[in-house]
Structure formats: structure tokens, C-alpha cells
Amino acid sequence: MNIQWFPGHMLETKNQLKNSIARVDALLEVVDARLPLSSSNPFVDRIATGKNRMKVLNKADIADPEATQAWLDYFNRDLRLPAAAICGTSLQDASQALETLVSQVDRNQARKAKVMVVGIPNTGKSTILNTLAGRKVAKTGNVPAITRHQQRTSLKGNIDIYDTPGILWPVIEPLQRALALAVSGAISDTAIDYHEIAHFAAQLLLERYPACLAERYPFLDPLPKNPQALIETVGKARGCLKKGGYVDSQKASQLIIRDLRSGRLGRVSFETPKDINVNHDTDQ
Numbered sequence: 001m002n003i004q005w006f007p008g009h010m011l012e013t014k015n016q017l018k019n020s021i022a023r024v025d026a027l028l029e030v031v032d033a034r035l036p037l038s039s040s041n042p043f044v045d046r047i048a049t050g051k052n053r054m055k056v057l058n059k060a061d062i063a064d065p066e067a068t069q070a071w072l073d074y075f076n077r078d079l080r081l082p083a084a085a086i087c088g089t090s091l092q093d094a095s096q097a098l099e100t101l102v103s104q105v106d107r108n109q110a111r112k113a114k115v116m117v118v119g120i121p122n123t124g125k126s127t128i129l130n131t132l133a134g135r136k137v138a139k140t141g142n143v144p145a146i147t148r149h150q151q152r153t154s155l156k157g158n159i160d161i162y163d164t165p166g167i168l169w170p171v172i173e174p175l176q177r178a179l180a181l182a183v184s185g186a187i188s189d190t191a192i193d194y195h196e197i198a199h200f201a202a203q204l205l206l207e208r209y210p211a212c213l214a215e216r217y218p219f220l221d222p223l224p225k226n227p228q229a230l231i232e233t234v235g236k237a238r239g240c241l242k243k244g245g246y247v248d249s250q251k252a253s254q255l256i257i258r259d260l261r262s263g264r265l266g267r268v269s270f271e272t273p274k275d276i277n278v279n280h281d282t283d284q
């Protein structure tokens with residue numbers, strides 16, 4: 001399977017970013033803390049050359065804290081790329097990340113610092129902006145591609161911040177990366193096969209987070225041996241049935257994905273620095 005989702009506004013945004021990057025002082029790159037590498041867009045690396053930059057691992061409240069710490073060490077220490085783990089609705093977290101970034105900008109205090117918020121869809125860019133502004137200035141939502149246009153907001157401290165639409169790239173490879181992105185909610189539901197991504201999620205949960213499964217689904221005793229058995233057992237127990245009493249695999253898959261995305265399955269990360277063995281620079 002090949003996951004492709006690159007609606008027209010993403011190409012438009014990419015071109016706009018290329019054109020406006022020279023006018024901003026700093027980039028606040030928002031990635032998903034559960035998959036900080038897979039949710040990093042290589043395009044951001046390219047436009048960030050010579051810019052002040054901070055990688056924000058957002059949604060840290062639903063990521064595995066141990067994995068998040070390992071990622072922070074990886075970015076800050078190994079790559080020497082300033083990174084912080086935050087929860088986008090926490091004013092303290094968001095302001096601290098912004099202050100650290102703006103403090104790197106060499107400016108006369110009378111001049112506004114211009115900060116652009118960039119990243120892939122659904123990582124929480126607009127949520128962070130609303131938190132920093134202290135009011136709802138941007139629309140947010142739990143599906144990708146909510147923001148469709150660049151938007152400027154003035155903040156305290158003589159800062160202008162620009163929210164931008166999330167962008168992906170035309171062909172997402174390798175498949176493991178596409179599946180992790182789909183499970184996280186970065187790719188539209190119209191472009192994915194729930195059963196395939198639930199299979200990926202079930203395998204991850206069985207291998208790395210069996211205790212989370214046992215807690216959320218206490219009827220799994222003993223834990224099923226493979227992803228398909230997990231999907232079917234959860235489907236049966238939760239009443240995801242078709243005519244004749246057969247398990248509706250699609251519904252059961254959706255249920256597991258919803259539980260995982262919302263954090264109801266606990267704090268789960270989809271990758272750790274130990275998994276780095278693939279080429280992530282797949283931008284086209």
C-alpha cells in the first residue's frame with residue numbers, strides 16, 4: 001500500500017513559505033511528540049537554513065515520557081537542534097518555548113520579532129497559537145488540514161506570530177512512516193485504510209505497550225498473540241458486529257485508532273531514537 005495525500009493548498013503553502021521565509025526571524029517547528037522524526041517535514045530543514053529554530057515536540061501529554069526524553073536528548077545533544085517537549089494547551093510550556101526561541105533573535109527591542117509556526121497537519125500549531133494569544137484566534141480541530149491560510153497574530157513582547165497550514169509531501173515513504181503518520185491523525189481519513197493502520201497500531205501496542213492494552217481492555221486476558229486477533233477480540237467485546245454476529249473489522253479498527261489517538265490507551269509513542277534506521281529525507 002502507498003499512502004498519498006497532498007491536497008492543492010499544501011503546494012500553495014509550500015510556495016508561500018519559500019517566498020515569506022526571508023521576512024521572518026525564527027521558526028517554531030511543531031512536530032508530534034509521539035513520532036518526532038516521522039512528523040518532521042524535511043522541507044522545514046531546507047527553509048530553516050540560517051534561521052533561528054526550535055523544534056517543539058507537542059502532545060507530550062499523550063506520548064511515552066521515556067521516549068520523549070530520549071528524543072529530546074537526540075535533538076538537543078546529538079543534532080544540536082534546540083528542542084522542547086510541550087503540551088499545546090499549557091501557557092507555561094508554550095511561552096517558555098517561544099521565549100527561548102525569541103531570545104536567540106538578534107534584534108533591537110523596538111523591532112518586532114517575526115516567528116513562523118510550521119509543521120505537518122494536526123500537530124497542534126493553531127492550538128499553541130491560541131494558547132499564546134490567550135484567546136481563540138485560530139480554528140483548531142482533531143482532523144488534519146483545518147488551517148488553510150497563513151494568519152498573523154500580534155503577541156505581547158513585540159512579537160508577530162504566523163500560523164501556517166500543515167504540509168506533507170506527495171509520496172510518503174517508507175510505509176512504516178506513512179502508517180505512523182496515519183495513526184497519529186496527520187493524514188486525512190479519506191486517504192487511509194483503517195484496517196491496515198489498526199494492524200500497525202495493534203502490533204506496536206502488543207510489542208511495546210502490553211500494559212496499556214491490559215488496562216484499557218481488561219477483557220484481553222491473556223493478551224492476543226497477533227494484531228488480527230487483537231482487533232477481532234476488541235471488536236467482539238465492544239459490540240462491533242455485522243449481521244450474523246461476525247466482527248466488523250473496520251469498526252473495531254476505528255475504535256482502537258480512536259482510543260490510541262485520544263490518549264485513552266495511555267501514553268504511547270510510535271518511535272524512539274533506537275528505531276532510526278530508515279532514510280527520512282523523502283521530500284519531493
Ligand SMILES: Nc1nc2c(ncn2[C@@H]2O[C@H](COP(=O)(O)OP(=O)(O)OP(=O)(O)O)[C@@H](O)[C@H]2O)c(=O)[nH]1
Pocket residue numbers: 058059060061062086087088089120121122123124125126127128139140141142143144145146147148164165166167263
Ligand atoms: N493531547 C493533546 N492534544 C493536542 C495538543 N495540542 C493540540 N492538540 C489537539 O490536536 C488537534 C489538532 O490541533 P490543531 O491546533 O488544529 O493542529 P494544527 O497543527 O493547527 O493542524 P492543521 O491546521 O490541520 O495543520 C486538536 O484536536 C487539538 O485539540 C496537545 O498538546 N495535547
Ligand SMILES: [Mg+2]
Pocket residue numbers: 125126127138139140146147164165166
Ligand atoms: Mg492549524
